[in-house]
Amino acid sequence: MRVDWRDWLSRLARLWRGSLRVRTVAITVALSTVAITIIGAYISTSVSSNLFDQRLLQVKTEASKATMSAQQVFTQAEDLNGTVDLEGVEDSATNAIRATVSSAPLIAILRVPGQTGASLMENRANEGFDAGTMLSSQLASTVQNGGRDQLSWQSISIARGSSGQSDPGIIVGSLLEVPAAGEYQLYLVYNLKDVQQTLDFVQRTLVLGGLALVLLIGAVAYLIVRLIVGPVRQAAESSEKLAAGQLEERLRERGSDELATLARSFNRMADSLQRQIRQLADLSRLQQRFVSDVSHELRTPLTTIRLAGDVLYDQRASFPPATARTAELLHAQTERFEVLLADLLEMSRYDSGAVQLETDPTNLVRLVEEAIDAVAPLAEEKGTEIRLIAPGGYFEADVDARRIRRILQNLLGNAIDHGEGLPIDVYVDSDADAVAIAVRDHGIGMSESDMERVFDRFWRADPSRQRTTGGTGLGLAISLEDAVVHGGLLDVWSEPGQGSCFRLTLPRQFGAAVMGSPLPLPPEEEAA
Known part of the structure; x- marks a missing residue:
């Protein structure tokens, strides 16, 4: 099943815009998560650094003591004849080192390469000490050149057998002087698995505690927002009911708070x-x-x-x-x-509200022709040509013919009065759902402020203008009421000096909704 991400995003956007509760809780949780993450990261870093520093100090202290003990064993190993049992001394030094340290590190005693003219003592290392992976050339060089009083250390990874996993560790190196054998390097490898386990426990605790804290903050924010937004939502719903005419709607008054x-x-x-x-x-x-x-x-x-x-x-x-x-x-x-x-x-x-319609299937083209014939004498007096443009279509509609004829005569009369003697075009077009009639003149036109008031009762665009029809100022107001009672629309377009156009759109079936008009406003004029 394919997920429509656009639909999901659209729903989330609507939920975000439409719910103050969702926005408040989401913002609170998001900011709390950021703050807790920053604080948790800081605490985790501080704890990690502190644990490592304490362990490193312990390791260096033990390594220093182990070096001194081993060096003391080697120094005291020479007998009265000046000979040294190197193998026995190495065992003794190893035992002294183990007795000094508190944990069980890996121990390696390796001869410094490049020495000549001295007896040799075998290199010794615990099982598990891998010089190739644990001992870097940089650390070996530092230990060799540092002298017997200096400790050098490095962080390493200690492999767990053949499992492919590893533990963090520290390797500490120092220099030993072995009589009759030359210089040797002492390396102690400490496994920091216990430190890592402690750090993992602290981090898990921080993560779980942070999640619990975020959820708790979200729950508290939800409860607080519910306490605040709930009454506001009730006030909004009551306002909607008041706007719908339910004037008895009231809010509950409880307490004395805001x-x-x-x-x-x-x-x-x-x-x-x-x-x-x-x-x-x-x-x-x-x-x-x-x-x-x-x-x-x-x-x-x-x-x-x-x-x-x-x-x-x-x-x-x-x-x-x-x-x-x-x-x-x-x-x-x-x-x-x-x-x-x-x-x-x-x-x-x-x-x-006492208007009752008497609707019958009516051919609107014929109705328009009758309205044009009714105003023909007035048009001839003004020298105005009225042209009917009806390309064809579904021209029948269920209307009250008397009221639609009255609308047309009002629109035609106004067009003749304000058309300056120029031709008037009457358009009739239709589709399967609606029929539209547009009356377009090319006269003086109207401003935007005039168009906003053109359907007001007793209003005229120019009261001082000489009108042929002597109207009452109620014609367009009545026409708008006639259109609305049919479930139709009466729209106007006008520009100063370009003329005006009134468009009547009616549903073909009485009671149906008008979803659009078959004619644009103003209609496109045919080329001469």
Whole structure:
């Protein structure tokens, strides 16, 4: 089975970024491990150096005593006739050396090479002493040239038979003067296996103690972080619930420490937010009810005014010019008042959640053609050409045709008002999941600050600008609500001097989610 390291690294990264507890414990354990490792290494080095120095001092002391004892035996060995029993003396010297030392080192007595004119005493060495591996030429030369009062030593490795393993050791050399035989080198080889075992035990103890200490520190850090992060996590979860509308959510207040103070402060904040939200909700309901009631109450007098105005408007030809102009203004403003009242009623329905859609499978290309025909007189008056670009695809969608037609007429009306008489392109495209309609003009365009507020109620990009359609400032706000209630999106793109583009994206199946749009924003323009 192949391990996906990228997936594992991605999970670890998400866990690292998403958990304060994991980060705190991991950092604490890592820093503790580094500190314990440094301290353990220092202690191990100090203990090793101290053990070696003490053992070396002991070895040198014993070697010095052994050299003096052996030299004394050789010096006193000459009899009254001036002859020496070299073999017997060598045995006596070896016994004197063994009696002097406290351990059982390897002993070797070797003749200094290059001597002539003297009697010979055989070289003697314990079994296990290998001059080829234990005795270096550098140490032999140092011993030979150092004189009888100087000790020379060197660290070596002592092989354990044929196992291939070895123990640390020290070899100490000194110079002996043997009567009638010349100069000999005395070597004592000490095995430091016991010192190494002590050092290994200390190092194992340090490692095990360090691991136990790291685990203990990690456990303590986890408990402390849990005590601290737990209430913080509860506060975060309560905040999420408050944000989701569960205004009754509160934290437990226990004790008098900082966490309890945090809980009390959080609960006071939640109480204040709950009161303010309820006040705002009550004010919003009153405002919505006021707008709805006023809109309904104005319909009856507006109908009467409209009927009277129509009578005057129809007879304006028989009136004096000033009176006829007054009748025309009354008729125009009454129509505008009716549009504003209808928009206010529609917004009140959205605010109260009373909007109900009547969806049917609808061909959006035909719906766009109907919307273009509806604004054709206005476009002709402004000298604006409206071009429909529909390359083909899945154009049917489950929509409320009346509301989508209203969106299109709002977008086309705005494009004509701000298009400076330049052509307007209407794009319709689709895929298997969504249908998109884009209305692109080439007029004055908008700034970024204007685009941020373009869907606000009663907002206009330029209130002083003469508008042909005489809008109420609610058209785009209602269009956005119509798009959202279909589960769609209404996006805008604009640049000053380059024009604007509004793109409506709707799911082909009502209730489905819109994952993308078949049209880019703005759509790519075809070459002329």
